[in-house]
Every structure is written in C-alpha cells, then in structure tokens.
Amino acid sequence: MCQEGLSRLALNSCSKQTECSLEERRMLGVAPELVDSMLESRRHPGSSLQKEFPQNEDLAKGSEPQNRLFGEVECMAQRLQAALEEIQRRAEEPQEQGEEQRKLDIALENARLEIEKLKTNLIKLKESDATDLLRSAREHNQRLNQEILALRNRVRSLDSEKKVLGEMILTSGEKVNGQHQGEVQQLRQNLHRLQILCNSAEKELRYERGRSSDFKQHNSLLQEENIKIKMELKQAQEKLLDNAREQSSLTAEWKHCQQRVKELELEGLRQAQSIKSQQNLQEKLAQEKSKAADAQEKILDLQKKLDHARQTCLSDACILHKKQLEDEIKEAKSSEYRLQQQCQEEQQRRVLLDQEINELQRQVRTLQDKEDQQEATNFQQQEALRRQLENERRKYEESVKSNQELSEKLSRSQQEKEALWKEHGRFLEQLGEHVRNYKDKHHCHKAKFQKVKDRLTHELEVRNKRIKELEDETRKLEQKIEMEKTFQGQIMTQNDILLLEKRKLLEQVTNQEDLICRNKSTISAIQSKAFLLDKENQQLQENCLRLKQHISLLERVIRSIHIRRAEETVISDNAAFEIFRKILPLQSSSFSGTGLVLSVENLQETELRKSEGAAAIPKSPEPLSCSQNSESGYINVTSLKDTYNTQGDQKPGL
Numbered sequence: 001m002c003q004e005g006l007s008r009l010a011l012n013s014c015s016k017q018t019e020c021s022l023e024e025r026r027m028l029g030v031a032p033e034l035v036d037s038m039l040e041s042r043r044h045p046g047s048s049l050q051k052e053f054p055q056n057e058d059l060a061k062g063s064e065p066q067n068r069l070f071g072e073v074e075c076m077a078q079r080l081q082a083a084l085e086e087i088q089r090r091a092e093e094p095q096e097q098g099e100e101q102r103k104l105d106i107a108l109e110n111a112r113l114e115i116e117k118l119k120t121n122l123i124k125l126k127e128s129d130a131t132d133l134l135r136s137a138r139e140h141n142q143r144l145n146q147e148i149l150a151l152r153n154r155v156r157s158l159d160s161e162k163k164v165l166g167e168m169i170l171t172s173g174e175k176v177n178g179q180h181q182g183e184v185q186q187l188r189q190n191l192h193r194l195q196i197l198c199n200s201a202e203k204e205l206r207y208e209r210g211r212s213s214d215f216k217q218h219n220s221l222l223q224e225e226n227i228k229i230k231m232e233l234k235q236a237q238e239k240l241l242d243n244a245r246e247q248s249s250l251t252a253e254w255k256h257c258q259q260r261v262k263e264l265e266l267e268g269l270r271q272a273q274s275i276k277s278q279q280n281l282q283e284k285l286a287q288e289k290s291k292a293a294d295a296q297e298k299i300l301d302l303q304k305k306l307d308h309a310r311q312t313c314l315s316d317a318c319i320l321h322k323k324q325l326e327d328e329i330k331e332a333k334s335s336e337y338r339l340q341q342q343c344q345e346e347q348q349r350r351v352l353l354d355q356e357i358n359e360l361q362r363q364v365r366t367l368q369d370k371e372d373q374q375e376a377t378n379f380q381q382q383e384a385l386r387r388q389l390e391n392e393r394r395k396y397e398e399s400v401k402s403n404q405e406l407s408e409k410l411s412r413s414q415q416e417k418e419a420l421w422k423e424h425g426r427f428l429e430q431l432g433e434h435v436r437n438y439k440d441k442h443h444c445h446k447a448k449f450q451k452v453k454d455r456l457t458h459e460l461e462v463r464n465k466r467i468k469e470l471e472d473e474t475r476k477l478e479q480k481i482e483m484e485k486t487f488q489g490q491i492m493t494q495n496d497i498l499l500l501e502k503r504k505l506l507e508q509v510t511n512q513e514d515l516i517c518r519n520k521s522t523i524s525a526i527q528s529k530a531f532l533l534d535k536e537n538q539q540l541q542e543n544c545l546r547l548k549q550h551i552s553l554l555e556r557v558i559r560s561i562h563i564r565r566a567e568e569t570v571i572s573d574n575a576a577f578e579i580f581r582k583i584l585p586l587q588s589s590s591f592s593g594t595g596l597v598l599s600v601e602n603l604q605e606t607e608l609r610k611s612e613g614a615a616a617i618p619k620s621p622e623p624l625s626c627s628q629n630s631e632s633g634y635i636n637v638t639s640l641k642d643t644y645n646t647q648g649d650q651k652p653g654l
Contacts, residue, residue: 143449147449280353281350281353295339298335302328305324467565470561477558478558481554481558484550484551484554485551488544488547492544495537495540502530
C-alpha cells in the first residue's frame with residue numbers, strides 16, 4: 001500500500017509539473033516551442049523503448065550519456081535558433097522564409113505522427129500489462145478454488161469415516177458387550193485420532209479460505225489500479241489533444257508573426273535605400289545566413305546521426321557508435337564555439353556601426369544647425385526618419401529582452417523536464433521492483449504446491465501398496481474360511497454318521513434284549529459309552545456353535561477390511577496406516593486356521609485306526625463292532641475337543 005501511495009504521489013507531482021510546464025510554454029515564443037516539439041518528438045522513441053523494456057537496466061544505464069548528449073545538442077540548437085531569428089528579422093529574400101516555413105510544417109507533421117504512434121504504443125503496453133496481471137490472478141484463484149474443493153471433499157470423507165466408525169462401535173457394543181472391550185478402546189483411539197485429523201483439516205481449510213480472501217483482495221486492488229491506469233490514459237489523451245490545439249494556435253500566431261516580419265523587412269529595405277552604410281551590414285548578413293545554413297545542415301546531420309545512434313544503441317555495437325557520436329559532438333561543440341565567437345565579433349561590429357551612425361547623426365545635426373535656413377525641409381524629413389529609427393531600435397531592444405526572457409524560461413522548462421524524466425525513471429524502477437517481487441512470490445507458491453503434490457503422490461503410492469497387501473491378506477483369509485467351511489461340512493457328515501450308528505445300535509439293542517439279559521456287564525458298558533457319546537455330541541454341538549460365531553466374526557472382520565480399504569483412499573495421514581497395521585496382524589493371528597488343520601489331521605489318523613482295527617478283527621461279534629465304532633467316535637470327539645480347546649485358548653488373544 002505504501003508503494004501504491006508513493007506511485008500516486010509521483011503521478012500527481014508529474015501531472016502538476018507538466019501542467020506548469022504547459023502554462024509556461026504558452027507564454028513562450030514561437031520558434032523555441034517548435035524546436036522543443038522537434039526535440040521531444042525525437043526523444044519519445046527512447047522513452048517508448050524504456051516503457052516496453054523496463055527491466056533492461058543495462059540499456060537504461062547506457063541511455064544516460066545519450067540523454068546528456070541530447071541536452072547539449074538542445075542547447076546548441078537553441079543558440080543557433082536565436083541567431084536564426086536575428087537573421088530572419090533582417091533577411092531580404094522571401095524565398096528563404098518560404099523554405100523555412102515548409103521545413104517547420106514538415107517538422108510539425110512528423111511530431112504529430114510520432115505523438116500518435118506513442119499514444120498507440122502506450123495504450124497497447126498498458127492493456128497488455130493489465131491483461132497479463134488479471135490472467136495470472138484468475139489462474140491463481142482457480143487453483144486455490146480447486147485446492148479448497150479437494151480439502152472439502154477430504155473433510156467430508158473424514159466425517160463419513162467418523163459416522164462409519166461410530167456405527168461400527170455401536171454394532172460391536174450391541175453384539176459383543178464384554179468380550180471386545182480392547183477393540184472398542186482401539187476404535188475409540190482411532191476415532192480420537194480421526195477427530196484430530198478432522199480438526200487439522202478444518203484448520204487447513206480456514207487457512208486456505210483466508211489465503212483465498214487475501215488473493216481476492218489483491219485482485220480487487222489490481223483491478224482498481226487498472227481502472228486508475230485507464231483514467232490516467234484518458235487524461236494523457238486529453239492533454240495530448242490540448243497540446244495539438246495549442247500547436248495549431250501557435251502555428252497561426254507564427255504565421256501572423258511572419259507577416260509582421262515581412263512588413264518590418266519592407267521597412268528595413270526602405271531604410272537600407274536611404275542609408276548607404278547598411279549595405280555593408282547586408283553583405284555581412286548574407287555571410288551570416290550562409291554560415292547559419294551550414295550550421296543548420298550540420299545540425300540536421302548531427303540529428304540524423306543521433307537517430308542512427310539511438311537505433312544502434314540497442315545492438316551489440318553500441319559502444320563504437322557512442323564513441324563516434326562523442327567525437328562528432330565534440331567537433332560540433334568546437335564549431336559552435338567558433339560560431340559563438342563569430343557572433344560576438346559581429347555584435348561588436350554592430351556596436352561599432354551603431355556608434356558610427358550616432359556620430360553621423362551628430363554631424364548631420366551640426367550640418368542642420370548651419371543649414372537651417374537652406375534645408376529646413378530636409379531637416380524635417382531627417383527628423384521623421386530619425387524617429388522611425390528610434391522606434392525600430394526600441395522595438396529591437398524590447399525583442400532582445402523578450403528573447404532573453406524566453407531563453408531563461410526555456411532553460412527553466414528544460415530543467416523541469418529533466419526532473420520529470422528522472423522522476424519517471426524512478427517510478428518505472430519502482431514498478432519493475434514491484435513486478436519482480438510479485439513474480440518471486442508466485443514462484444514460491446508454485447514450489448510449495450509442487451512439494452504438496454509430490455507428497456500426496458508419494459502417499460498415494462504407499463496407500464496403493466498397502467491396499468494390495470490387504471487384498472492379498474483378504475484372499476488368504478477367504479481361503480482359510482473356505483477350509484473351515486469344508487471342515488465344518490466334514491464334521492456335520494461325521495455327526496450324521498454317528499447319529500445313524502446310534503440309531504442302528506438302538507435297533508440292535510431292541511433286537512438283542514435277550515442277549516442283554518445275558519450280558520449285563522457288556523450292556524452297562526455300552527450304556528456308559530452311549531452316555532459318553534451323548535455328552536460328546538453335546539460338546540460337538542457347542543463347538544459347532546462356537547465355530548459359527550467364529551465364522552461370523554471372520555465375516556465382520558472381512559467387511560471391516562473392505563470398508564477400511566475404501567476409506568484408506570481418502571485418509572492422507574500415515575498415523576492411520578500404522579493403526580490399521582496394528583489391528584490387522586492381530587486379527588490375522590487370532591483367526592489362524594492351525595487348529596482346524598490339526599483337527600483334519602486327527603480325523604485322518606482315526607480313520608486309519610478304524611481301517612486297521614477292522615482288518616485285525618473281522619470276525620468279532622456285533623457288540624464288539626458297536627464298541628469299536630463307539631470308541632472310534634469317542635477318539636474323533638476327543639481329537640476335535642482338543643482342537644477346539646486349543647482354539648479356545650487362542651480366543652482370549654483377540
């Protein structure tokens with residue numbers, strides 16, 4: 001804001017100084033303003049280049065000696081112009097005046113064309129700068145909006161995770177009241193951590209919103225600056241139109257002055273016919289005209305060379321041309337010094353001539369005193385001529401004084417111009433620094449966003465790897481669940497077989513009541529074994545229920561794994577991954593199928609024993625076969641009981 005205030009003050013001071021300089025120019029004479037317009041028209045291309053390339057400090061440093069050279073050339077041109085004005089007042093030939101008028105008209109047209117070009121260049125440059133700033137600000141705002149949307153989606157996903165975890169806790173609390181308190185605590189810890197993550201994400205959202213509001217304010221300030229620049233452009237255009245109007249009025253005044261000069265020249269010719277001494281002066285004036293024409297040609301050559309030097313300053317061979325120009329300017333200075341000396345000598349001669357004229361007038365007075373009676377009429381004519389000459393001398397002295405005042409005003413206006421140019425250069429430097437700072441900040445923001453993108457991509461890769469690992473673990477768990485299901489099917493088939501055997505045994509018992517009476521001891525043993533088998537069947541049923549509960553738990557774990565897999569695509573914190581890593585190995589270890597594999601192996605061993613027993617005693621009676629079957633069933637039940645006891649020991653680990 002301080003820089004904006006300084007820039008506004010600088011612009012206001014520049015506008016005030018320009019208005020003062022314009023008012024002073026209105027009071028100046030005709031010829032000096034034409035020279036100023038020509039020099040300004042030749043200066044403007046350099047200023048347009050400075051506006052187009054404000055960051056080329058080397059070119060700006062190289063243009064400082066050129067500006068000095070231009071100032072020296074302006075001084076030379078002013079001095080030569082003063083000499084030209086004196087020559088024009090005493091000129092005789094109207095053709096030379098017509099040529100000078102044509103040259104001045106051409107110079108005015110060139111100045112107008114250059115002013116129009118400068119207008120177009122200024123408008124294009126300011127519009128391009130404003131559009132570039134607005135585009136960059138809009139792109140930055142779009143990126144910030146995208147990031148804010150991503151953060152909002154992240155917060156929503158975290159809220160959904162909160163809800164899912166709360167539902168999981170409720171369901172787990174309803175189903176498992178006392179057994180899974182450890183899991184509930186872990187889930188609460190996960191919830192607490194997720195709440196912390198949500199709070200951090202909300203803080204990030206607030207920070208990003210604050211940044212977006214700051215950027216919006218910055219964009220509004222840029223738009224206000226753009227509007228101010230447009231207003232300043234309009235003011236500059238109005239000032240240029242005023243300058244054009246002033247130039248037109250000055251041209252009209254110049255023509256009027258030329259007419260007056262012509263009238264004065266006619267009167268001078270009349271006076272030259274009456275005075276013989278003025279013939280020598282006219283010859284000297286002709287010589288001075290030739291010298292002035294030569295000086296004008298030299299000035300034009302120097303201006304052409306300076307224009308050529310300006311064009312070549314932008315190239316690599318700028319130094320050589322500068323040296324050549326400096327040498328030429330030194331020569332021009334020496335020639336100017338010579339011309340000044342010649343002008344001084346001519347002024348001294350004019351003073352001597354004026355003194356001679358005064359002496360002649362005194363002699364005429366003495367002659368008039370002696371010849372009053374004889375030449376009264378001649379004396380009256382001489383008095384009239386003398387009055388005219390005195391009036392002309394007064395006019396000449398007044399014109400000299402006015403020229404001196406105008407030259408002083410011109411020097412002041414040139415000093416003010418130089419001060420304005422310096423302030424303009426400082427303002428351009430401030431603008432360049434402001435643009436550089438803005439670009440540096442923009443690059444820093446880009447680097448930060450790139451770092452965040454890299455970190456997120458790395459986290460996504462880690463998540464994808466973890467998801468693949470979890471998918472592999474789920475496949476293994478599914479395979480184990482299928483094995484358990486097959487094992488349950490085998491157990492159920494064995495239970496059906498045992499029930500069928502029990503029925504057969506009961507039928508055999510009913511059919512062989514007679515044999516029971518004989519063999520009470522065997523029947524009592526069989527009854528005891530049947531009682532044991534009933535108990536073992538009850539135990540088997542209880543174990544089946546436990547297995548079903550175990551399978552339901554496994555299904556819940558698989559569902560939770562699927563849910564968490566979907567959630568892990570949104571979670572960006574590594575702490576959540578560590579929590580799931582802690583949870584999953586415990587579950588995988590708690591639900592291992594080692595006991596089931598052992599039970600399958602025990603069943604295979606019992607079947608082998610059955611086959612061996614059947615081969616060893618093929619001719620045993622029916623009671624013995626029943627006892628063997630009951631014993632084999634008892635062995636199977638005991639093996640299953642051992643496996644389930646091992647699994648029951650593993651359950652508290654959950």
